[in-house]
Structures are given as C-alpha cells and as structure tokens.
Amino acid sequence: MIKAGIIGATGYAGGELVRLLLGHKDAKIIWYGSRSYIDRKYGDVYQNMFQIVDEKCLDDNMEELAKQADVIFTATPQGFCASMMKEDILAKAKVIDLSADYRIKDVAVYEKWYGIEHKSPQFIEEAVYGLCEVNREDIRKARLVANPGCYTTCSILTAYPLAKEGIIDMGTLIIDAKSGTSGAGRGAKVPNLYCEVNENIKAYGVASHRHTPEIEEQLGYAAREKVALNFTPHLVPMNRGILVTEYASLKKEVTYEDVKAVYDKYYGNERFIRFLDEGVCPETKWVEGSNYVDINVKIDSRTNRIIMMGAIDNLVKGAAGQAVQNMNLMFGLPESEGLKLVPMFP
Ligand SMILES: NC(=O)C1=CN([C@@H]2O[C@H](COP(=O)(O)OP(=O)(O)OC[C@H]3O[C@@H](n4cnc5c(N)ncnc54)[C@H](OP(=O)(O)O)[C@@H]3O)[C@@H](O)[C@H]2O)C=CC1
Numbered sequence: 001m002i003k004a005g006i007i008g009a010t011g012y013a014g015g016e017l018v019r020l021l022l023g024h025k026d027a028k029i030i031w032y033g034s035r036s037y038i039d040r041k042y043g044d045v046y047q048n049m050f051q052i053v054d055e056k057c058l059d060d061n062m063e064e065l066a067k068q069a070d071v072i073f074t075a076t077p078q079g080f081c082a083s084m085m086k087e088d089i090l091a092k093a094k095v096i097d098l099s100a101d102y103r104i105k106d107v108a109v110y111e112k113w114y115g116i117e118h119k120s121p122q123f124i125e126e127a128v129y130g131l132c133e134v135n136r137e138d139i140r141k142a143r144l145v146a147n148p149g150c151y152t153t154c155s156i157l158t159a160y161p162l163a164k165e166g167i168i169d170m171g172t173l174i175i176d177a178k179s180g181t182s183g184a185g186r187g188a189k190v191p192n193l194y195c196e197v198n199e200n201i202k203a204y205g206v207a208s209h210r211h212t213p214e215i216e217e218q219l220g221y222a223a224r225e226k227v228a229l230n231f232t233p234h235l236v237p238m239n240r241g242i243l244v245t246e247y248a249s250l251k252k253e254v255t256y257e258d259v260k261a262v263y264d265k266y267y268g269n270e271r272f273i274r275f276l277d278e279g280v281c282p283e284t285k286w287v288e289g290s291n292y293v294d295i296n297v298k299i300d301s302r303t304n305r306i307i308m309m310g311a312i313d314n315l316v317k318g319a320a321g322q323a324v325q326n327m328n329l330m331f332g333l334p335e336s337e338g339l340k341l342v343p344m345f346p
C-alpha cells in the first residue's frame with residue numbers, strides 16, 4: 001500500500017486528490033495537510049467527506065511528512081513546494097507538485113512570469129514535466145514530478161501531434177481558453193464572487209497569463225523550435241471544465257483523414273485521450289468528473305487554418321487525476337488505477 005500525504009488537502013485540487021485517492025486500491029492517505037484548518041476534522045471542512053474521512057487536518061510540515069509517506073502531493077500556492085524542497089525530502093519520498101514551481105526549466109522565465117523568487121532552483125533540472133502521454137518513460141524514473149497546469153494540459157495535448165509532425169505553422173498559433181471557476185481555487189477573491197462570475201464571461205491575463213511560457217516551452221520541444229504564441233484565458237460561470245480552441249495556419253495541404261491519422265499515431269493507444277468522430281466538437285460536460293481529454297479538429301480550407309478543440313475537467317486531468325496518473329507511473333502501477341471514472345451527466 002502506498003502511503004500518500006497531501007499538503008494543501010483543503011484546497012480544491014487537494015480535495016479532488018482526496019476523492020480520487022480514496023478510490024485507489026493501492027494508496028492510503030496518511031496526511032491531510034492544511035494551513036488554516038489544523039486539528040479540524042477533514043470531514044467537517046468538506047461535508048462530502050463526512051463519515052468517510054474521520055482524520056483531522058495536519059500542518060504543512062513536508063520534512064516530517066517525508067519520514068512517513070512514500071509519496072507527497074503538494075497542492076499548494078506557487079512557491080510553497082520550492083521553498084520546502086530539500087534533498088533529504090526527495091531521498092525519503094517521491095514528490096508530485098501540483099503548482100508551477102518545477103514546470104519551467106528556465107528559472108528566470110519562472111521568476112519573471114510568477115513574480116516570485118525560486119527558492120530551490122537546484123531541483124528544476126531533475127524535475128520531470130508530468131504530462132503522462134508525452135513523458136511517460138521519464139516519469140516512471142522520477143523522484144520529483146511537476147504536474148502540468150490545467151490550461152496547459154488541455155492546450156498542449158490538443159495541439160501536440162500537429163506540432164510534433166510539423167503540420168502547423170507554430171508562429172501563427174493562437175489559443176483561446178475558457179475555465180470554470182474552480183480553476184481559481186477556494187480562496188476568497190473578489191473577481192470570483194458569485195455576482196462577478198454568474199451570467200458573465202470575461203477574458204483575463206490577456207497577453208500576460210503565467211501559463212503562456214509553460215505552453216510555449218512544451219510545444220517548443222514538440223516542434224523543435226522556439227515558440228511564441230497568444231494565449232487568452234476566459235472565466236466562465238461553471239464549476240468545472242476547460243475548453244480550448246486553437247487556431248493555426250497549415251504548412252501543407254491536408255485532409256481531415258490525414259490529420260486524424262496523426263492523432264491516432266500519438267493517441268491511438270491512450271486510454272484517457274478521445275479523438276472524437278468527425279464533426280463532433282468537444283464539450284466540457286462530456287468529460288466532467290473524469291480524466292478524459294476530448295479532442296477534435298476542423299480544417300478551414302477557406303483560410304488555410306486548422307481549428308483544434310480540446311476539453312478536460314480542470315480538477316481531474318488538469319490537476320488531481322493527472323497527479324494520480326503520475327503516481328501510478330512512478331510506482332509501476334497500472335496507469336488507470338483509481339482513474340476509471342466515467343464522466344458524469346447532467
Ligand atoms: N484549481 C485548479 O483547477 C488547479 C490548481 N492547480 C494548482 O494546485 C495548487 C492548489 O490550487 P487550488 O487547490 O486551486 O488552491 P486553493 O486555494 O483551493 O487551495 C490551496 C491549498 O493550499 C493551502 N495553503 C494556502 N497557503 C498556504 C501556505 N502558505 N502554506 C501551506 N499551505 C497553504 C490551503 O490551505 P487552507 O485551506 O488551510 O488555507 C489549501 O489547502 C496551486 O498551485 C494551483 O495552481 C493546478 C491545476 C488546476
């Protein structure tokens with residue numbers, strides 16, 4: 001049995017990790033870490049866990065947790081994991097960080113976009129970017145995994161095969177993304193209040209969102225060129241879900257069947273990626289509560305552009321589900337253990 005500790009178990013991403021790990025047959029949660037609910041029963045913080053989780057919340061002492069756990073998940077604000085990380089921790093437990101602390105290889109880029117100093121840059125090189133479908137073999141051997149961002153997971157996986165095969169002109173790529181409000185976390189913030197979000201849709205972080213360099217870096221590896229793109233996120237009045245619509249010029253003439261064959265080449269055996277039937281557009285509703293990524297494309301021959309569409313649940317494939325998928329790889333377990341979640345509807 002894998003002993004798992006969660007720092008930040010009282011946040012939205014941490015809460016989803018608790019839900020998933022409770023259904024994992026090879027993992028047991030031994031630490032419900034929090035900052036403001038220490039000594040409170042976890043089932044009182046989240047009533048859905050009433051009479052399911054009787055344990056009390058503990059603190060965020062990663063060093064102590066490393067002595068007891070096989071794996072530590074940090075579902076904490078940017079900078080926390082980096083500020084705690086020590087060789088001694090990694091020598092004792094594997095770490096899966098849900099924040100962005102180890103996602104970006106160039107520390108100067110991280111510090112510029114996140115506006116904070118990186119407290120343990122010596123571990124950045126070792127960290128493996130935990131996009132399972134792309135970096136599976138490296139993840140299996142990793143001690144430290146940087147779980148990808150929610151927008152970035154959806155944006156990268158939706159375009160990855162076409163970037164890799166040189167079918168799209170990367171200099172023309174534009175990503176329009178929409179997220180449900182749980183993506184912003186549980187902390188109280190005025191822009192996320194009911195009256196600000198309900199019956200509304202708004203762009204934010206225009207030309208400045210911190211997921212931009214992460215997407216650029218990863219799609220740059222795929223395309224084997226430096227990538228600069230436009231990424232515009234929007235907040236929409238729903239709880240969960242991310243929908244991305246990506247636009248790029250085609251470098252050569254292709255048919256839908258050609259493009260489908262490329263996606264099949266990369267994702268044909270992927271359990272969690274569903275390339276939809278021709279003409280069917282991904283919808284957040286059809287992936288909600290699951291680890292699936294739904295993808296489809298449409299070629300617009302009039303403009304010589306291809307429109308790529310992807311949908312995920314931000315809290316599952318965009319956070320906790322992918323983290324569990326990473327844990328499964330790191331511990332040699334079947335990749336889908338604990339993740340055979342059927343999307344819920346309505
Ligand atoms: N929400 C999402 O869809 C996604 C989130 N993520 C990432 O996961 C991480 C958590 O996000 P999310 O769950 O949304 O955030 P929340 O604000 O909902 O939760 C944050 C968690 O971290 C704890 N915490 C806050 N400040 C500190 C601190 N200074 N030291 C230790 N613990 C602290 C909180 O404890 P307490 O409750 O006690 O205050 C809480 O458990 C972030 O890095 C985020 O970027 C990644 C992908 C998707």
Ligand SMILES: CC(=O)N[C@@H](CCC(=O)OP(=O)(O)O)C(=O)O
Nearest residue numbers: 098099100149150179180183184
């Ligand atoms: C809707 C919303 O506010 N989303 C968050 C992104 C989600 C997140 O938590 O960021 P990481 O995936 O990098 O950890 C934001 O735009 O800041």
